[in-house]
Amino acid sequence: MNLSNLALGLCCILLLAGASRVSASDDAQREMAKRLEACTPCHGAAGKGTDDPYFPRLAGKPAGYLYNQLLAFRSGRRKYPPMNYLLHFLPDTYLRQIAKHYASQSPPLPVPDPSDVSAAILAEGEKLALSGDAERGLPACVSCHGAFLTGQEPGIPGLLGLRASYISAQLGGWRYGTRTANAPDCMQVVAGNLSEDDVRALSAWLASRPAPANRDPEPEGTFELPLTCGSQVMEGHQ
Amino acid sequence: MRSSFKLLSASWLAGMAAFGLSSQNEARSEEQLASVIEKGEYLARAGDCVACHTSPEGKVFAGGLAMPTPFGTLYTSNITPDVETGIGSWTSDDFYRTMHEGRFPDGGLIYPAMPFASYTKVSREDSDAIFAYLRTIAPVTQHNREHDLDFPYNNRSLILGWRTLFFEQGNFKPDQSKSDEWNRGAYLVEGLGHCGMCHTPINALGGNSEADAFKGGLIPMQNWYAPSLTSNKEAGLGDWSIDDITDLLQKGISHRGAVYGPMADVVYNSLQYLNDADTRAMAVYLKSIAQDSPKPATSRLPHAESSLLLSLGKSVYDRECAVCHGANGQGEPPHYPPLAGNQSIQMDSAVNAIRMVLNGGFPPGTFGNPMPYGMPPFSITLSDDEVAAVVSYIRTSWGNSGAPISAAEANRLRSAPLQ
Secondary structure, eight states: OOHHHHHHHHHHHHHHHHHHHHHHHHHHHHHHHHHOOOOOOHHGGGGGGSTTTOOOOOTSHHHHHHHHHHHHHHHSSSHOOOHHHHHHOOOHHHHHHHHHHHHHHOOOOOOOOOOOOOHHHHHHHHHHHOOOOOGGGGGGGGHOOOOOOEEEEEEEEOOTTTTTHHHHHHHHHHHTTTTTTSSSHHHHHHTTTTOOHHHEEEEEEEETOOOOOSSSOTTSSSSOOOSSSGGGGOTTTT | HHHHHHHHHHHHHHHHHHHHHHHHHHHHHHHHHHHHHHHHHHHHHTTTTHHHHHTTTSSSTTOOOOEEEHHHHHHEEOOOOOSTSSSSSSOOHHHHHHHHHHHHHOOOOTTTSSSSHHHTSSSSHHHHHHHHTTTTTTTOOOOOOOOETTTTTTTTTTHHHHHHHHOOOOOOOOOOTOOOHHHHHHHHHHTTTOHHHHHHHSSTTHHHHHHHHHHBBBBBTTTTTTOOOTTTTTTTOSSSHHHHHHHHHHHBOOSHHHOTTTHHHHHHGGGGGGGGHHHHHHHHHHHHHHHHOOOOOOOSHHHHHHHHHHHHHHHIIIIIHHHHTTTTOOOOOTBBOTTOOHHHOOOOOSHHHHHHHHHHHHHOOOTTTOOOOOEEETTTTHHHHHOOOOOHHHHHHOOOOOOOOOHHHHHHGGSSOOO
């Protein structure tokens, strides 16, 4: 066997090994998707969302954010009985794997529904989202959720692919304290300063955003947050 | 001089020997205490203390869990060794009294949501071990919350009446005609396991009359049906293999079926921690108490209505269910339970089958099954008619002998609390 044959042989072996690794991970993904069939009626295949505007897309959100939500639904801190019920007897390690699974999915974003609010309201939403309102203690959405609204690792979610009614319901939940996060609960501070008109404008504008070229969340520490957020502190992170 | 020296050295030697002995004794008693504590921790798992005495996001054993009952809400107590707010000032006698007599150290009556009617059978030695373990956990200062019971149930003296009717204080009496294994299983099932709290018609708060009100075995406030363990028509395990029973108890899944709802809680917090010998003992005992009680299913529906239901049911089944449970209900055990021959589907009460279709569910994540496969909820995608149809279809197909159910029955469970 001469050297070039040896090299060819090695290449083949490496290629085969690579191929089997890919298919093993594909198998693992498929098996995980089968385990999580219970999630698809509401969250869609691969967590891409469904036609129902009240059920959020999960795909591509940071794993830390998804894990925090799973913990909050399991303990009842975040209240939605069908979710609380499903997660009640699932251990932390599994919840972490579920979070990673949906974080790693990247089905295409849906085309935004046509907005049912006026151009003036959309413009108001855009202004708040991009610049905030310092006088009222409102940081811009993009200052935490990223310039392209794709979120920031590990705990800040992307806001794309969500419908206005879902965003509005969540902002309402933060405002009235029915949705809370680990202290310091920065989102509660922000939402507490929003008026109902702000919520309508923000929800409409955020829901109208088309998909950016890169849909990945920003890496941890890409930019400094205007507030300290308990949800950015993960076990094993500081 | 020599003799006094001898005397001195003899006494010195004796002293040294005694010292050696006492330090040996100390080491041995420390070892013994450690093994008692370890045993106590295990037994506390078997008694599932944590499930009730810990609130969501709360400190372990600090209590405060709300327990809704038909009579109001009870809040569980702090059983950490905090002197002021927990059981830090209790003695092992006090602890045994709560377990055995259902009374506080001052003689006060405990609400029978605490399963002392079962715990009364726990031996003094086991009670002491649990107490020794509870002394070692971190004390938490958290005052017990007052119960919020409706009149007249907020009057504790009413418990006396309940006790007269339903409480028999006593020790576990082994059946000498049975094996040690069987007796160990019986001791665990009837005592610490407190299985009877849900699985016998006498339930936690009301006893017999209460059971009639909730039509036998329906767990109050939770709307899950806790099937009979003595009837093979229900959850009787008479024709199950011991391996399938131990799998169900330890892993939460088996080749015959899986646990969901309140039983998932029991497996998650308690049974998965039991060792193989104890799990097997419980399986041997449970298998032995089940008997055949054949009772032909009777349909409550007119024939024409049920034939329509069944033909709709088959089309719903083929479209939504067959992909996992198989065209003939054979399932793909253990992750996709078989429906053909599955007792839990054919019982007189169709509550659990309807709830599974409406709400789906995950079996508990356990050491033996850490990443369970979940059943999707169909409450959004199927109408009441379709739920009734598919449940009727699985209850009556492939040799199953359940009765069809109506859309109204399916509809009623849409509002059942999800816990």
